[in-house]
Amino acid sequence: MTARFAVGDRVRIADRTPPAHQRTPAYVKGQAGVVVYLCGAEGQPESLGHGGDGTPPMDVYRVRLAQTDLWPDYRGSRGDTLDVEIFEHWLDPAER
Amino acid sequence: MADHHHPHPSRADDPEPTTHHQVMGLALRELLIEKGIYTADDERARIEMLEAASPANGARIVARAWTDPAFKARLLTDPNPAIEALGLDPFNAIHVVENTETVHNVIVCTLCSCYPRQLLGPQPAWYKARAYRARVVREPRQVLAEFGTHVPDDVVVRVHDSTAELRYMVLPRRPAGTEGWDEAALAALVTRDSLIGVTVPTMP
Structure with missing residues (x-):
């Protein structure tokens, strides 16, 4: 399976709450950032968490977010970032 | 300790009641060993390895x-x-x-x-x-x-x-x-x- 996104692509993390186990923390939902690393494919947590086999495996990306986007009242430097691992089915292309 | 008057009950001998998840965990472990998926010694060795990591x-x-x-x-x-x-x-x-x-x-x-x-x-x-x-x-x-x-x-x-x-x-x-x-x-x-x-x- 070919990864949908490449390093440098700008992506947005889906803002949804499926009634299932998931590995997308609430505080990053709806945020846009940049792909910095391709982690390889892993079983889908929404299936694995409920006795499923996790197939098809999904590519996982490290997405870099700006702290000043995450927290409007962020007290730190403007360049501070947060990297988070997100499964491909949680990502959409985002505008630059 | 003549001044030690305030009463405090002694601690119960038994720990907290075993929870549902603890019981399920114990049952799963017993079944895995009973069915020969792994042995108690495998488990001990795994714990030993984890604790040896530093x-x-x-x-x-x-x-x-x-x-x-x-x-x-x-x-x-x-x-x-x-x-x-x-x-x-x-x-x-x-x-x-x-x-x-x-x-x-x-x-x-x-x-x-x-x-x-x-x-x-x-x-x-x-x-x-x-x-x-x-x-x-x-x-x-x-x-x-x-x-x-x-x-x-x-x-x-x-x-x-x-x-x-x-x-x-x-x-x-x-x-x-x-x-x-x-x-x-x-x-x-x-x-x-x-x-x-x-x-x-x-x-x-």
Whole structure:
């Protein structure tokens, strides 16, 4: 399976709450950032968490977010970032 | 102790009632052993291995990276084979993030407590605490300051939330004044907390 996104692509993390186990923390939902690393494919947590086999495996990306986007009242430097691992089915292309 | 008057009940002999999940865990373990999936001795050996892992492993990796540029390059691009070449078993896919003059890294798992345990030993209690997990993504510089780590404004703080299969380890900066030190002396400077990124190695 070919990864949908490449390093440098700008992506947005889906803002949804499926009634299932998931590995997308609430505080990053709806945020846009940049792909910095391709982690390889892993079983889908929404299936694995409920006795499923996790197939098809999904590519996982490290997405870099700006702290000043995450927290409007962020007290730190403007360049501070947060990297988070997100499964491909949680990502959409985002505008630059 | 004549003044010791205030009454306090003695502690009950039995612990808290066993919870549903504890009972399920015990039942599963008994079934797995009964069906021959693994033996009680396999389990004991696994626990022994986990408890034998310690931050000294991470310190060895860091000291090698500080003294061997080719090893460091491999560690940053393809860490697992590099770590295995030192005779260590990382178990999970490891990702090593390097502190530099311009970047300071710190690791957290906001969803639970993911940590390279097979490599570094059990995570510290505070790493699993909600206070650390919630705060370090929101106000990392304040949390670092509470650990005594004051990151200058012109150094980027990069928080890594370990939400999937990768396990993270920080490669700290080598302290100034350690030129010519051998690996064992350098490894002694590398603490568990500096491998998580809440502190930095310093000269004794």
